[in-house]
Amino acid sequence: MTVKAPEETRLSILKAAFEEIHKIGFRGASLNHIVENAGISKGALFHHFADKQALGYAVVDELIFPEFKRKFVEPMETGNPIDRIKEILHKQFEMCCGDPEMMEKGCPLNNLAQEMSFTDSGFRERINDIYEIWRHALSKAFERGIQNNQIKSTQNPEEIGAFIVATFAGLIGASKCACDTDLTKQITNQLINYLESLKL
Amino acid sequence: MTVKAPEETRLSILKAAFEEIHKIGFRGASLNHIVENAGISKGALFHHFADKQALGYAVVDELIFPEFKRKFVEPMETGNPIDRIKEILHKQFEMCCGDPEMMEKGCPLNNLAQEMSFTDSGFRERINDIYEIWRHALSKAFERGIQNNQIKSTQNPEEIGAFIVATFAGLIGASKCACDTDLTKQITNQLINYLESLKL
DNA sequence: CAATATACATACCGGTCGGTATGTGTCAAG
DNA sequence: CTTGACACATACCGACCGGTATGTATATTG
Numbered sequence: 001m002t003v004k005a006p007e008e009t010r011l012s013i014l015k016a017a018f019e020e021i022h023k024i025g026f027r028g029a030s031l032n033h034i035v036e037n038a039g040i041s042k043g044a045l046f047h048h049f050a051d052k053q054a055l056g057y058a059v060v061d062e063l064i065f066p067e068f069k070r071k072f073v074e075p076m077e078t079g080n081p082i083d084r085i086k087e088i089l090h091k092q093f094e095m096c097c098g099d100p101e102m103m104e105k106g107c108p109l110n111n112l113a114q115e116m117s118f119t120d121s122g123f124r125e126r127i128n129d130i131y132e133i134w135r136h137a138l139s140k141a142f143e144r145g146i147q148n149n150q151i152k153s154t155q156n157p158e159e160i161g162a163f164i165v166a167t168f169a170g171l172i173g174a175s176k177c178a179c180d181t182d183l184t185k186q187i188t189n190q191l192i193n194y195l196e197s198l199k200l
Numbered sequence: 201m202t203v204k205a206p207e208e209t210r211l212s213i214l215k216a217a218f219e220e221i222h223k224i225g226f227r228g229a230s231l232n233h234i235v236e237n238a239g240i241s242k243g244a245l246f247h248h249f250a251d252k253q254a255l256g257y258a259v260v261d262e263l264i265f266p267e268f269k270r271k272f273v274e275p276m277e278t279g280n281p282i283d284r285i286k287e288i289l290h291k292q293f294e295m296c297c298g299d300p301e302m303m304e305k306g307c308p309l310n311n312l313a314q315e316m317s318f319t320d321s322g323f324r325e326r327i328n329d330i331y332e333i334w335r336h337a338l339s340k341a342f343e344r345g346i347q348n349n350q351i352k353s354t355q356n357p358e359e360i361g362a363f364i365v366a367t368f369a370g371l372i373g374a375s376k377c378a379c380d381t382d383l384t385k386q387i388t389n390q391l392i393n394y395l396e397s398l399k400l
Numbered sequence: 401c402a403a404t405a406t407a408c409a410t411a412c413c414g415g416t417c418g419g420t421a422t423g424t425g426t427c428a429a430g
Numbered sequence: 431c432t433t434g435a436c437a438c439a440t441a442c443c444g445a446c447c448g449g450t451a452t453g454t455a456t457a458t459t460g
Contacts, residue, residue: 006407024319027228031448041409042449048407052448104318113377114314118304119224128377162374162383163367163390170370174362177313177328183362190363197397206437231418241439242419248437252418 010048012038017055018063022108025115026056026123053122056112060126064108068130073137080150081141082195085164089188092172097181106176110169135161142198152200160198167191210248212238218259222308225315226256226323253322256312260326264308268330273337280350281341282395285364289388292372297381306376310369335361342398352400360398367391 016038020029031052035042049055071091075084096103105111109127116123138161145151171191175184216238220229231252235242249255271291275284296303305311309327316323338361345351371391375384 009407025225025227025315027225028319030446032446043409043452044407046449106314106318110373111314114306114311114373115225117377117379118306119228124377124379128379131374131377156386156389159386159390159393162386166370166374166387167363167367168370169373170366170368173310173314173369173373174331174366177317177324177331179317179324179328186356186359186362187366189356190359193359194394194397197394209437230416232416243422243439244437246419 009040009044013040013045013048013055014059014063018059018108021056021059022105022111026112027115053120057122057126060112060123065130068109069133072134076137076141081138081145082150082199084141085195086192089191093184093188096175096184100179103175103181104179107169107172110173131165135165138164149200151198155198209240209244213240213245213248213255214259214263217255218263218308221256221259222305222311226312227315253320257322257326260312260323265330268309269333272334276337276341281338281345282350282399284341285395286392289391293384293388296375296384300379303375303384304379307369307372310373331365335365338364349400351398355398
């Protein structure tokens, strides 16, 4: 039996790194802050991760991606796509209202995408892969909706998926900058408006 | 007559700062790089700007805001709002295709919004003011459209404005991350789809 | 029981950061 | 002709950055 499980240490570093990156971005994130908040030493950090970049990639792969999948991708696998998206929007809105800081910090994935895409293709590709998975899941869901006579057959499922992902990112981003749940509500209303227009 | 006009120096600093911030963000931006690219000294920079923050604010106020106003706000002041937005989207798409790096760097305003909003309220308020001006211009344009029997009177102009601003930011952000003009086209198509659904 | 590998902690490193102190040439005002 | 304000340039500062070298306790293996 080990005195301390290394996987626990690794996870505590990942979680502290996620928080730091979520708050002040990857570039601004200080490894000193991270080891401090994780309650471990710098030696431990560099034992588990080759460098800051590898830590950042691991945060995306091992924390952000699974959570994103659980919240946004998996719900699209069954049922009426429009209803599912409405549920996602509703949960998101409730979370914004319940925890204003969550709104102000924005979407961890979109934050990283906008900050790092241009200068670090490793981040860009990882993040784009995640968005692509969501776009694909949405596309498949709307294809299903068309087959089930829930969605107008004249619509292009792929385009719809791309549009929803972009608009959702825009919604979270606008809320973050405005710090205003009224604005969030307005945008959400119009997104629902758009979704309704796709109904058969 | 002065040997060199101070306003020219100031402007060259602002332009170099804008480029640096656009490429690697405000936090990542190095004042050393900026003075180097501006072809001046650090003394000149700190003669014209109190600190890095003041320089960043000046970039928003004096470079980004006027350009944003010219490209997005002023076109909304006359004519059919839907046509105007289509023109903006068309220009944006052409620019993405013509200069891929422009697409990869993303929107300077949205980049700053996502990077700085949470930790610097000065940035957040400035940027939100600019977006608010666009939202208001869009709202007024759609009000006008309703009065001119171009837009369905059942629609809420304010909500439409908020939605378009959010979706546009999402569009640019998605393009930046995906580096794919096909995706840009898909999202643009659906945004136009949405706009058409507002027509009377 | 000795040897080795793992999982850290501590102390430290060169480099870059934002920012400052000080010197200097220019020019308008008195 | 002097003075002082302006518009810089140069040299430098402490703080913090990401990263490393080294030491050590523990667990595993032969």
